[in-house]
Amino acid sequence: MLKINKAKWAELFAALSAQGTLYLPAEVDGKVDFTVWQDGTEVNLQATQTAKSIKNVFFPQIENLLDFKTDGLKLSVEQRMLPEEDTIAFGVRGCDVCSFEVLDKVFLKEPVDAFYKARREHCTIVSLACSAPDETCFCDTFAIDATNPGGDVTTWLVGDDLFWQANTDKGKELTEKIQALLAEGDEAGVNAQQKATKEIMAKLPLADFKIDPKIPAEQEKVFNSAIWKQLSDSCLSCCACTYVCPTCHCYDVRDFEIDNKVERFRCWDSCMCKDFTKMAAVNPRVSRLERFRQRYMHKLVYFPENNEGTFACVGCGRCLQKCPVSLNIVKVAKALGVAKDV
Amino acid sequence: MQKIAELIKKEAESLLKENKVTAVWAWQPGEFYYDNSPVCFTAPEQLDKLVYNEFCPSNLGKYLMAGSKKNETMAVFAKPCDTYGINQLIKDHRIKRELITVIGIPCSGMIDIKKIKNQGVKGIISVSVSGDDVIVTTAYGDKNFKKSEVLLAKCMSCKGSDYMIADKELGEKMEVKCQKLNPEDGVKKLEAMTSQERFAFWQQELSKCIRCNACRDICPACSCEQCIFDNQEAAVAGKASANTAEEQMFHIIRAYHVAGRCVGCGECARVCPQGIQLGLLNTKFAKDINEFYGKYQPGADDDSKAPLVDYKFDDVEPTISAKGVR
Numbered sequence: 294m295l296k297i298n299k300a301k302w303a304e305l306f307a308a309l310s311a312q313g314t315l316y317l318p319a320e321v322d323g324k325v326d327f328t329v330w331q332d333g334t335e336v337n338l339q340a341t342q343t344a345k346s347i348k349n350v351f352f353p354q355i356e357n358l359l360d361f362k363t364d365g366l367k368l369s370v371e372q373r374m375l376p377e378e379d380t381i382a383f384g385v386r387g388c389d390v391c392s393f394e395v396l397d398k399v400f401l402k403e404p405v406d407a408f409y410k411a412r413r414e415h416c417t418i419v420s421l422a423c424s425a426p427d428e429t430c431f432c433d434t435f436a437i438d439a440t441n442p443g444g445d446v447t448t449w450l451v452g453d454d455l456f457w458q459a460n461t462d463k464g465k466e467l468t469e470k471i472q473a474l475l476a477e478g479d480e481a482g483v484n485a486q487q488k489a490t491k492e493i494m495a496k497l498p499l500a501d502f503k504i505d506p507k508i509p510a511e512q513e514k515v516f517n518s519a520i521w522k523q524l525s526d527s528c529l530s531c532c533a534c535t536y537v538c539p540t541c542h543c544y545d546v547r548d549f550e551i552d553n554k555v556e557r558f559r560c561w562d563s564c565m566c567k568d569f570t571k572m573a574a575v576n577p578r579v580s581r582l583e584r585f586r587q588r589y590m591h592k593l594v595y596f597p598e599n600n601e602g603t604f605a606c607v608g609c610g611r612c613l614q615k616c617p618v619s620l621n622i623v624k625v626a627k628a629l630g631v632a633k634d635v
Numbered sequence: 636m637q638k639i640a641e642l643i644k645k646e647a648e649s650l651l652k653e654n655k656v657t658a659v660w661a662w663q664p665g666e667f668y669y670d671n672s673p674v675c676f677t678a679p680e681q682l683d684k685l686v687y688n689e690f691c692p693s694n695l696g697k698y699l700m701a702g703s704k705k706n707e708t709m710a711v712f713a714k715p716c717d718t719y720g721i722n723q724l725i726k727d728h729r730i731k732r733e734l735i736t737v738i739g740i741p742c743s744g745m746i747d748i749k750k751i752k753n754q755g756v757k758g759i760i761s762v763s764v765s766g767d768d769v770i771v772t773t774a775y776g777d778k779n780f781k782k783s784e785v786l787l788a789k790c791m792s793c794k795g796s797d798y799m800i801a802d803k804e805l806g807e808k809m810e811v812k813c814q815k816l817n818p819e820d821g822v823k824k825l826e827a828m829t830s831q832e833r834f835a836f837w838q839q840e841l842s843k844c845i846r847c848n849a850c851r852d853i854c855p856a857c858s859c860e861q862c863i864f865d866n867q868e869a870a871v872a873g874k875a876s877a878n879t880a881e882e883q884m885f886h887i888i889r890a891y892h893v894a895g896r897c898v899g900c901g902e903c904a905r906v907c908p909q910g911i912q913l914g915l916l917n918t919k920f921a922k923d924i925n926e927f928y929g930k931y932q933p934g935a936d937d938d939s940k941a942p943l944v945d946y947k948f949d950d951v952e953p954t955i956s957a958k959g960v961r
């Protein structure tokens with residue numbers, strides 16, 4: 294295993310950013326979010342969770358796809374260039390690393406999303422193991438190991454040393470480029486930290502939280518359950534939960550008209566919104582109950598059904614932290630678990 | 636607070652048992668001690684889930700809109716600050732006064748869990764509050780706080796313990812004990828800036844917005860049935876933070892639309908997942924309205940005419956006011 298001391302991190306970040314645009318967790322305006330590293334960026338590797346997920350590196354909140362131009366009666370269509378810039382996503386926690394696998398199942402399936410694919414292929418993921426899980430964390434529910442988060446390279450922060458282990462060819466290639474900065478380290482510190490972290494996780498309130506197997510199995514009963522009414526009555530139909538979620542992936546495609554040009558762009562959308570999915574004319578889910586139910590049915594029932602049992606949730610806990618009225622997937626899954634009609 | 640919770644439970648029970656209302660809006664606990672949710676109870680046997688403690692910041696008034704439309708009779712428990720929003724919704728014809736029973740409940744200030752978590756507190760297992768002492772038990776050990784130092788910003792500028800509307804009051808009134816915060820102080824800082832500095836400030840602040848609409852959806856003054864920002868036909872409908880101009884448009888229009896109706900409940904700033912200082916915008920409008928038209932508190936009653944929809948002969952002329960003449 295390799296390591297690098299805190300004293301050399303500035304050099305490390307500079308060296309990494311020479312290889313591609315470097316995204317890492319940094320303190321901006323009093324909160325920690327993934328930010329493009331520049332000299333002077335206040336990197337924060339202590340925060341368990343960034344406010345938003347890092348999905349926008351592959352799936353930006355807004356991106357232009359095409360331009361239509363008119364010149365008299367002539368119409369020309371110009372496709373936007375594929376995003377082929379090299380990037381490095383550094384300091385990604387285990388839950389977020391697994392969220393990419395969920396997104397891949399959506400965007401890399403036929404028909405492949407060329408924009409997503411280009412970004413995904415040009416990104417090297419350097420994960421960071423968790424050492425201080427929060428009460429909102431429940432990655433373990435989905436068999437995600439927060440202490441061994443995977444990605445192209447895995448890192449562990451133990452004291453002032455960042456331990457470094459390449460996992461894939463991409464990871465090895467990146468490691469070679471910065472080899473000069475890394476020293477040999479021994480694994481004892483990492484092993485001890487992994488053990489301590491697991492002990493902490495066992496004490497957290499969601500340690501024993503499991504998604505009842507009857508939820509993905511009983512689609513119809515879950516759909517018709519009485520729990521949706523009371524829970525959705527309190528939902529505001531905002532879309533804070535979907536926008537901070539690393540696995541939510543709905544988008545809308547729209548046209549923006551300026552002068553004699555139309556830009557076709559796509560932007561994040563949310564099934565919680567009233568104006569979501571205007572099929573032909575209207576959103577087929579007219580009530581708040583239907584929209585609320587959709588988000589959780591998708592994550593807990595439909596997605597696993599179509600993807601060999603994988604839930605569309607990685608237990609990052611962001612929706613637990615950000616919902617203005619404290620509704621979230623745990624509350625829903627627990628309610629379904631004890632519901633008499635499921 | 637425990638005693639008040641008992642009173643609330645009893646009251647809810649008798650309202651539902653005696654069929655005085657079909658629904659009661661209150662709070663229920665979440666996964667942790669601090670994440671209570673608004674909830675609508677419709678049967679007495681659901682009430683063992685009812686909770687009231689220092690983590691019930693939500694104003695339940697806006698939830699009455701849906702029921703009012705269907706002519707349902709509803710009861711709502713309201714902290715003193717919540718009663719302003721309820722009045723505003725009645726005034727804006729979103730809630731039918733005759734259908735609702737407002738029960739005033741005392742409050743000594745709600746705790747901001749973010750203030751605790753921002754001090755590096757993680758892995759919270761439980762929270763216990765007694766007087767000014769807050770003990771947070773975490774997987775990493777216990778942490779102690781003073782309630783007066785971790786209150787929500789909106790509670791630090793509490794408008795007082797009186798109810799602006801209440802059919803019944805439970806318990807003894809309580810005061811918020813803390814170093815009071817004047818929301819206008821922040822506005823004064825903004826006013827002291829040059830217009831370029833101010834523009835840069837807002838550009839930076841609003842560029843954080845992810846257009847989740849939580850601020851709008853929680854707001855008791857934002858009660859349009861169809862928001863223009865949800866209208867596909869309007870060029871301004873934006874689900875995405877398309878660019879900074881669009882976010883600014885959203886916030887400026889919202890601020891204008893709630894001007895003179897914003898009750899200053901601070902909910903928009905509280906729920907913003909991006910921590911945007913939305914209060915500054917609304918407080919600036921409120922401050923200007925007070926200066927130009929005389930002191931006015933939206934939501935203090937349910938029938939007065941708001942300054943911006945009421946014409947008086949000596950109303951300020953905008954062009955003159957810019958030069959400081961009234």
Ligand code: SF4
Nearest residue numbers: 538606607609610612
């Ligand atoms: S549903 Fe909630 S916990 Fe699950 S991945 Fe999304 S934000 Fe995280």
Ligand code: SF4
Nearest residue numbers: 528529531533534616
């Ligand atoms: S669950 Fe919460 S965050 Fe999600 S739409 Fe409803 S109120 Fe907003």
Ligand code: SF4
Nearest residue numbers: 854897898900901903
């Ligand atoms: S403070 Fe914010 S949420 Fe409250 S009434 Fe004013 S604009 Fe609406």
Ligand code: SF4
Nearest residue numbers: 844845847848850907
């Ligand atoms: S709550 Fe915050 S992020 Fe969401 S739309 Fe309002 S200002 Fe933007």
